[in-house]
Amino acid sequence: MQLGELADIISDSEVTGFALDHRKVAPGNIFGAFRGSRFNGEDFIGEAIRRGASAIVARPDARVDGVPHLADDEPRRLFAQLAARFFAPYPDAIVAVTGTNGKTSTVELTRQLWRMAGYRSASIGTLGVTTADDQVKTGLTTPDIVTFLSNMAGMDRMGISHVAYEASSHGLDQYRAEGVPVKAAAFTNFSRDHLDYHSSMEEYFAAKMRLFDEVVEDDGVAVVWTGDARSEEVIGHARRRGLKLVTVGPDGETIELKSRTSTPLGQALVLRHEGKEHKLALPLIGAYQMNNVLTAAGLVLATGGDWATTLAGMARVSPVRGRLERAVISHAGAPVYVDYAHTPDAIEAAIAALRPHVEGRLITVLGAGGDRDEGKRPEMGAVAARLSDIVIVTDDNPRSEDPAAIRKAVLAGAPTAIEVGDRRAAIGEAIAMAKAGDIVLVAGKGHEQGQIIGDQVLPFDDVNVARECAA
Numbered sequence: 088m089q090l091g092e093l094a095d096i097i098s099d100s101e102v103t104g105f106a107l108d109h110r111k112v113a114p115g116n117i118f119g120a121f122r123g124s125r126f127n128g129e130d131f132i133g134e135a136i137r138r139g140a141s142a143i144v145a146r147p148d149a150r151v152d153g154v155p156h157l158a159d160d161e162p163r164r165l166f167a168q169l170a171a172r173f174f175a176p177y178p179d180a181i182v183a184v185t186g187t188n189g190k191t192s193t194v195e196l197t198r199q200l201w202r203m204a205g206y207r208s209a210s211i212g213t214l215g216v217t218t219a220d221d222q223v224k225t226g227l228t229t230p231d232i233v234t235f236l237s238n239m240a241g242m243d244r245m246g247i248s249h250v251a252y253e254a255s256s257h258g259l260d261q262y263r264a265e266g267v268p269v270k271a272a273a274f275t276n277f278s279r280d281h282l283d284y285h286s287s288m289e290e291y292f293a294a295k296m297r298l299f300d301e302v303v304e305d306d307g308v309a310v311v312w313t314g315d316a317r318s319e320e321v322i323g324h325a326r327r328r329g330l331k332l333v334t335v336g337p338d339g340e341t342i343e344l345k346s347r348t349s350t351p352l353g354q355a356l357v358l359r360h361e362g363k364e365h366k367l368a369l370p371l372i373g374a375y376q377m378n379n380v381l382t383a384a385g386l387v388l389a390t391g392g393d394w395a396t397t398l399a400g401m402a403r404v405s406p407v408r409g410r411l412e413r414a415v416i417s418h419a420g421a422p423v424y425v426d427y428a429h430t431p432d433a434i435e436a437a438i439a440a441l442r443p444h445v446e447g448r449l450i451t452v453l454g455a456g457g458d459r460d461e462g463k464r465p466e467m468g469a470v471a472a473r474l475s476d477i478v479i480v481t482d483d484n485p486r487s488e489d490p491a492a493i494r495k496a497v498l499a500g501a502p503t504a505i506e507v508g509d510r511r512a513a514i515g516e517a518i519a520m521a522k523a524g525d526i527v528l529v530a531g532k533g534h535e536q537g538q539i540i541g542d543q544v545l546p547f548d549d550v551n552v553a554r555e556c557a558a
């Protein structure tokens with residue numbers, strides 16, 4: 088494709104692709120020079136041109152000599168728009184999910200519901216790129232924009248017509264979750280996280296609202312879970328944009344939740360849709376999983392799915408990896424659950440999910456990630472302490488920080504907790520103390536396959552470790 092066909096300039100230079108890192112520039116690539124948290128990409132413009140870059144996308148003030156300078160005050164946005172034109176076409180039915188918690192679960196459940204309805208579907212998010220046949224990790228929840236768009240285009244070539252992706256606040260803020268035609272955008276919930284990156288809760292919320300204000304198509308649909316304190320505000324954003332609304336939840340107009348009862352293997356729901364009541368035996372435990380299933384169903388309806396098929400699909404969904412996953416039952420008879428809860432709200436949701444199933448004590452093992460929001464640590468400790476019978480504070484990806492200092496911050500909210508730094512030992516201790524009727528919750532890592540200590544990623548899987556400890 089020629090540069091003049093992509094950008095608003097006269098040029099017949101051949102564009103061969105897009106690069107974000109100057110070390111990956113191949114001849115003919117357009118290089119995006121962005122100011123980031125660690126580097127200023129503008130420092131690498133000269134080197135990118137020496138490597139054969141055909142044009143540079145950068146702020147108007149950046150210095151570019153010898154090749155076209157595609158200037159914009161928001162260079163990441165312009166880069167996303169140009170790359171989107173280059174990689175097109177994309178699957179027909181693309182939807183995006185934002186929210187503090189529940190994005191991964193909702194995109195995965197949406198993918199499952201579409202598949203059960205006979206569509207070739209995929210999801211992109213924390214678990215990687217998931218199709219019916221395969222799962223490939225990308226390393227980030229929202230991959231970089233080049234990986235994102237090229238994967239979307241690749242899926243279209245494979246014949247995948249329906250894709251659900253997670254739009255994290257980082258991804259939205261950095262314009263790495265857009266460019267494709269987004270038919271529907273969903274909101275799961277909003278609570279504290281990532282205040283290391285966003286300067287306030289309002290800024291964090293605003294980053295998420297870009298999905299409804301700008302990213303979803305003009306005639307798109309907003310799917311809103313109504314049970315959150317911020318749901319009405321999200322509906323306000325959708326209305327101002329003129330989006331169609333699909334609301335699900337306790338006050339949902341599209342799918343109204345009339346009642347919910349925990350059952351040993353899941354939950355019995357009564358739902359109201361188009362004036363009629365329907366019973367659903369959902370095979371997943373925990374109110375939060377129901378929220379995500381209903382939001383996923385909203386997305387399916389928003390992209391043309393029919394109610395009867397969607398309802399039948401909901402009764403058959405499979406668990407999402409690392410979300411209330413039952414790893415093992417100990418010799419004493421105590422089930423051990425692994426859950427990706429890593430915010431105060433998520434810990435509350437995970438414990439609330441397990442409580443109805445606890446006859447004895449709930450033993451919670453948790454830590455908090457290094458190089459992430461420090462303020463959430465005591466809050467996570469406090470929620471765990473308030474709602475559990477026993478808390479063990481351990482390590483969860485200390486990254487560049489001193490693990491003992493992170494534990495101390497969590498313990499500040501949970502003063503009576505037991506401290507066991509080594510995560511394997513902590514899980515072992517929880518399982519050893521659990522008696523029949525107790526439940527162990529191992530929170531924070533879910534599906535993760537490693538413990539990040541300094542620059543090293545040591546193999547670690549909560550589910551496997553729990554099984555070994557219980558063996």
Ligand SMILES: CC(=O)N[C@H]1[C@@H](OP(=O)(O)OP(=O)(O)OC[C@H]2O[C@@H](n3ccc(=O)[nH]c3=O)[C@H](O)[C@@H]2O)O[C@H](CO)[C@@H](O)[C@@H]1O[C@H](C)C(=O)N[C@@H](C)C(=O)N[C@H](CCC(=O)O)C(=O)O
Nearest residue numbers: 107108109123124125126128131227228229231255257258
């Ligand atoms: C803080 C943050 O989000 N950083 C992301 C961001 O990096 P950045 O733009 O700040 O990069 P930088 O390293 O400062 O470099 C600036 C620019 O110079 C370029 N560069 C840099 C060095 C060099 O030698 N040559 C060069 O060209 C870089 O490619 C970049 O374009 O853009 C990069 C590419 O798109 C991401 O890989 C990187 O994610 C880092 C690794 C990260 O850890 N991100 C996490 C916090 C994150 O985004 N998490 C959310 C999940 C949140 C959730 O689900 O709860 C996610 O969406 O994954």
Ligand SMILES: Nc1ncnc2c1ncn2[C@@H]1O[C@H](COP(=O)(O)OP(=O)(O)OP(=O)(O)O)[C@@H](O)[C@H]1O
Nearest residue numbers: 187188189190191192375378426427428433436437
């Ligand atoms: N709808 C929800 N409401 C409250 N808590 C939830 C909800 N969905 C999930 N959680 C909690 O959050 C954890 C992470 O869920 P999930 O991976 O689906 O969220 P996410 O938004 O993708 O997270 P991340 O931002 O890390 O990618 C779950 O293990 C659970 O503890």
Ligand SMILES: N[C@H](CCC[C@H](N)C(=O)O)C(=O)O
Nearest residue numbers: 429455456459483484531532
């Ligand atoms: N997407 C989240 C994952 C956190 C998971 C937890 N195990 C941690 O390391 O804090 C983040 O990067 O903040």
Ligand SMILES: [Mg+2]
Nearest residue numbers: 190191213228
């Ligand atoms: Mg996720």
